[in-house]
Amino acid sequence: MSTETLEKSQEEEVVKTPSEGLLSKRRKRLMSDPLNEDNPITVQVLGICSALAITIKMEPTLIMSIAVIFVIVFANLIISLIRNLIPNRVRIIVQLAVIATLVTLVSEVLKAYNYEMYKVLGAFVGLIITNCIVMGRLEAFAMGNKPYDSILDGIGSGFGYAWIILTVAFFRELFGSGSFFDFHVFAALGWENFPTNGLMVDSIGAFMVLGILIWVQRSKTGYVEH
Amino acid sequence: MQQSNGYIILFTAIMTVVVGGVLSFTSQVLAPAQKKSIELDTKSQILSSVMDREKLGKMTPEEVLSMYDKRITSLVVDINGQSVETDEDGEPVVAEKVDILKNYKKEPEERLYPVFKYMSADNPEKVDAYILPLYGAGLWDKIWGFVALDSDLITIAGASFAHKAETPGLGARIATPQIQQRYVGKKIYDGDELVSVMMVKGEGNPNLSEHQVDGMSGATITGKGLNNMLANYLNYYQSYFKKLKNETTASL
Numbered sequence: 001m002s003t004e005t006l007e008k009s010q011e012e013e014v015v016k017t018p019s020e021g022l023l024s025k026r027r028k029r030l031m032s033d034p035l036n037e038d039n040p041i042t043v044q045v046l047g048i049c050s051a052l053a054i055t056i057k058m059e060p061t062l063i064m065s066i067a068v069i070f071v072i073v074f075a076n077l078i079i080s081l082i083r084n085l086i087p088n089r090v091r092i093i094v095q096l097a098v099i100a101t102l103v104t105l106v107s108e109v110l111k112a113y114n115y116e117m118y119k120v121l122g123a124f125v126g127l128i129i130t131n132c133i134v135m136g137r138l139e140a141f142a143m144g145n146k147p148y149d150s151i152l153d154g155i156g157s158g159f160g161y162a163w164i165i166l167t168v169a170f171f172r173e174l175f176g177s178g179s180f181f182d183f184h185v186f187a188a189l190g191w192e193n194f195p196t197n198g199l200m201v202d203s204i205g206a207f208m209v210l211g212i213l214i215w216v217q218r219s220k221t222g223y224v225e226h
Numbered sequence: 227m228q229q230s231n232g233y234i235i236l237f238t239a240i241m242t243v244v245v246g247g248v249l250s251f252t253s254q255v256l257a258p259a260q261k262k263s264i265e266l267d268t269k270s271q272i273l274s275s276v277m278d279r280e281k282l283g284k285m286t287p288e289e290v291l292s293m294y295d296k297r298i299t300s301l302v303v304d305i306n307g308q309s310v311e312t313d314e315d316g317e318p319v320v321a322e323k324v325d326i327l328k329n330y331k332k333e334p335e336e337r338l339y340p341v342f343k344y345m346s347a348d349n350p351e352k353v354d355a356y357i358l359p360l361y362g363a364g365l366w367d368k369i370w371g372f373v374a375l376d377s378d379l380i381t382i383a384g385a386s387f388a389h390k391a392e393t394p395g396l397g398a399r400i401a402t403p404q405i406q407q408r409y410v411g412k413k414i415y416d417g418d419e420l421v422s423v424m425m426v427k428g429e430g431n432p433n434l435s436e437h438q439v440d441g442m443s444g445a446t447i448t449g450k451g452l453n454n455m456l457a458n459y460l461n462y463y464q465s466y467f468k469k470l471k472n473e474t475t476a477s478l
Contacts, residue, residue, distance in 0.1 A: 087234045094241060101245045108252050112259035115267050 034160035046132040061169035069158030076154035079142040176200030275372040307465030362455025367391040397448030408439040422457035
């Protein structure tokens with residue numbers, strides 16, 4: 001008797017829970033958290049090396065952002081799809097293999113269709129493989145969540161990375177080269193001899209911009225490291 | 227079951243095959259497009275040593291390629307200035323396909339030296355400039371480029387340099403028109419002696435001779451690499467220059 005009632009009540013419960021909306025509150029948070037409160041660069045302080053290396057100009061930074069978003073979304077999806085098949089002892093190797101494959105794809109496509117950018121970004125696209133953000137998301141999220149949620153998480157983290165490096169690149173290109181997407185802003189405004197700042201072209205400039213960015217963000221969110 | 231060694235081996239084996247298959251398929255599919263990009267890149271670099279870069283940058287890939295076909299004729303010479311038609315296997319040698327890096331690893335006597343002749347727009351028989359490839363070592367990694375000599379074989383008509391990993395803002399400036407422009411009009415011969423053109427130390431040097439260009443501050447070693455690269459390669463082509471000069475004197 002007792003088991004029957006238990007089964008019955010469980011059935012009722014299943015019927016009662018409506019399926020989760022495509023963009024429910026929880027899912028929206030998956031995407032919005034990494035943009036600000038849980039940003040991979042400024043809060044988790046991951047992926048700093050590429051944030052410094054490729055942010056001299058806007059264009060390579062944009063390409064890099066697209067590449068990282070592509071890799072992180074699809075790596076999250078693939079790992080999440082096969083998460084129950086992956087043997088636990090070799091899971092890191094499997095994650096690496098998936099990331100490395102996707103990164104190689106990106107690099108090959110760049111080489112074929114945008115050789116200029118391939119020359120500029122070359123080594124750094126390859127280094128997405130070791131970008132801690134991607135592996136971190138696979139290990140921390142995709143291994144334990146459903147595919148759709150994993151895609152959303154990937155989009156969130158990817159864009160969280162993208163907007164930070166694009167902001168850094170904006171200031172570095174503006175003050176380092178006096179331009180925006182190679183368009184000479186100051187010259188166009190009639191300021192021909194804009195004194196460009198050599199420090200901004202160097203990685204030190206990236207550290208400074210990033211530092212200021214983190215400062216501004218943390219004073220707004222009130223985030224404190226423990 | 228999932229933790230057994232057999233399962234792990236099976237899983238990784240399948241994964242390897244799938245990943246390898248995907249990658250080799252992509253590589254096959256994209257190979258023609260990649261070859262074309264690299265060809266376009268080489269050809270625009272060759273042209274950029276004699277052409278206005280802004281103009282070149284605005285041209286479509288097709289325009290660059292047709293411009294190249296129209297204006298550039300190429301040949302390959304050896305260290306003695308003799309033209310080389312076939313390689314060891316009897317295959318015809320194409321100047322554009324000569325891998326400078328591979329040749330750099332051989333002894334100078336055994337290398338192949340491509341020459342790209344920039345023909346005059348009005349008279350397809352007349353050479354406007356001789357474009358020579360260069361290859362050497364910068365501070366961190368390889369540097370390379372092209373130098374164009376006027377038809378007198380003494381004056382530099384233009385230069386384009388590229389690098390793999392020189393410091394941004396310092397050594398990497400060799401890839402900018404600002405630095406390359408400094409070579410235009412400089413002379414590589416002092417009388418009969420090949421002296422090349424040397425980049426001096428420091429920036430903003432007054433009273434530079436016609437064999438010197440202003441340096442890049444903070445990038446002395448890249449500058450030295452550039453000097454060596456230019457001097458070495460001009461030296462390798464000396465016999466070819468002599469042969470050309472004799473031909474012109476003979477025809478006069």
